[in-house]
Amino acid sequence: MAVSTLKKGELVVRNSGIVSLFLLVIKIVAGLITGSIVLLSDSLDSASDLVGMIAAWFGLKIAQRKPTKKFPYGYYKAESLASLFVSFLILYASIELIISGVSKIFVKPAITIPLFAILTAFASLITSYVLSRYLKAKGTEINSSLLINSSKERLIDAVKSSIVLVSIIASYYGVFYVESIVTIFISLLVLRVGLFSIKDSVVALMDVSPSKEVENKIINIIKEIKGIEGYSGLKLRTSGPFIFGHVKIKVKKYINVKKAHEIADELEAKVKHAVKQIDTFLVHVEPYKSTKQKIVIPIKENKGLDSKVTSQFGRADNFIFITLKKGKIKSFYAKKNIFKGKKIRAGLSAVKYVLKENIDALVTASIGEISFHTLRDNLVDVYKTNGLSVKDVVRNYLNNKLTLLKSPTKGLK
Numbered sequence: 001m002a003v004s005t006l007k008k009g010e011l012v013v014r015n016s017g018i019v020s021l022f023l024l025v026i027k028i029v030a031g032l033i034t035g036s037i038v039l040l041s042d043s044l045d046s047a048s049d050l051v052g053m054i055a056a057w058f059g060l061k062i063a064q065r066k067p068t069k070k071f072p073y074g075y076y077k078a079e080s081l082a083s084l085f086v087s088f089l090i091l092y093a094s095i096e097l098i099i100s101g102v103s104k105i106f107v108k109p110a111i112t113i114p115l116f117a118i119l120t121a122f123a124s125l126i127t128s129y130v131l132s133r134y135l136k137a138k139g140t141e142i143n144s145s146l147l148i149n150s151s152k153e154r155l156i157d158a159v160k161s162s163i164v165l166v167s168i169i170a171s172y173y174g175v176f177y178v179e180s181i182v183t184i185f186i187s188l189l190v191l192r193v194g195l196f197s198i199k200d201s202v203v204a205l206m207d208v209s210p211s212k213e214v215e216n217k218i219i220n221i222i223k224e225i226k227g228i229e230g231y232s233g234l235k236l237r238t239s240g241p242f243i244f245g246h247v248k249i250k251v252k253k254y255i256n257v258k259k260a261h262e263i264a265d266e267l268e269a270k271v272k273h274a275v276k277q278i279d280t281f282l283v284h285v286e287p288y289k290s291t292k293q294k295i296v297i298p299i300k301e302n303k304g305l306d307s308k309v310t311s312q313f314g315r316a317d318n319f320i321f322i323t324l325k326k327g328k329i330k331s332f333y334a335k336k337n338i339f340k341g342k343k344i345r346a347g348l349s350a351v352k353y354v355l356k357e358n359i360d361a362l363v364t365a366s367i368g369e370i371s372f373h374t375l376r377d378n379l380v381d382v383y384k385t386n387g388l389s390v391k392d393v394v395r396n397y398l399n400n401k402l403t404l405l406k407s408p409t410k411g412l413k
Helices: 002-034 037-063 077-103 114-142 145-172 178-205 212-224 257-274 346-355 369-377 390-398
Strands: 230-239 242-252 278-288 292-299 318-325 328-336 361-364 381-384
Touching: 002 037, 002 114, 002 145, 077 145, 077 178, 114 145, 145 178, 212 230, 212 242, 212 257, 230 278, 242 257, 257 278, 292 390, 318 346, 318 390, 346 369, 361 390, 369 381
Parallel strands: 242 278, 292 361, 361 381
Antiparallel strands: 230 242, 292 318, 318 328
16 A cells, blocks of 8 residues: 555656756746746746656655665655655745845836747746646655655746746736835745645654644544453654554453453454555553443342352343442343343344343353354453352452353253
8 A cells, every 4th residue: 555655756746847847948938039038037946846756756756665674664764755856945945035036026028039038937827826736636645745845846836837828928018116125925835835734744754743633544443443441652753654553452451362362453444444544553462351330140139239140141030230339339220121021033133132231241050052152253352150149249259259150051052
């Protein structure tokens, strides 16, 4: 994905460079034929633009090189370096325009064949504007600050071409000051663009974090994935047009390695799908035991915490659901087992029934294979009961005296 994105950027810059070369030749020819100093000056500026395009192409070309021992994270920052170079060209061009505008305030422009000069300036204006839109669209598509900065420079070219056009028309009608005044005003705006472009390029080279919108999108994905109890250490950094990131996720302490790996893979895949600029997203898994749990216990007659625990699960009379927080009972309620009399798969039906209550653990004397694996697939821990009453079971659960089942029992299925 990374290399293909950079390849797209390289082709865009190459196409833009060809157009810039064509404009440069046209301006030089028109300037020499018409004797327009402003067109010749503009052609020199176009030459600097062409140099910027070559630098951009070179930066994207280098960025496509595969990672090495010396550069294990790749050469993506070459794109940011080239972007910084282009930004300095924008700054330089704006300063030159200011100087040029000030120096020509009292100079009367004079040209021959004004129509040819006007047509050249107009063609340059339209071409530069279209090229700017093209670079911006492609830059946004592949998240390339280099192409976006280049689009700004092409927009500056369009503005400069409009200044040239106005000055040629003004010269034709004998107006002195239009070119200089407009040049100085526009140059100050260009100067601002150049300074902001330099700032963006520098912070990109310093591993700046992407927008808050990208971070929030990843956080929402983390919260949506079942099995992730919490997260910490979410860090994102930009490198050229790409984003690298990592996060620590917390999963239940007793989840097996395979399941934990599946959760991490699911998170990575969803993040990369939602944020196309992500090149690498590392997920570190840490064991976690929440201070709040909800457990379910199969019981006979419902007598609250004094209820007797039944030896059956799928055909238990009732289920009691208990919410624990910081080692204490916070609340509890009971529900009748509506699948008690079901002839087949009573256990599986009961499992699906209690899962709707968002439980974290089941405490039972016996459980069949299908029911056991269904619970584990839904990240519910299964413990073997060792008490006669609900109070005893809860006390033993809180004191870590219950046995965590790693396989189904041989009891009722």
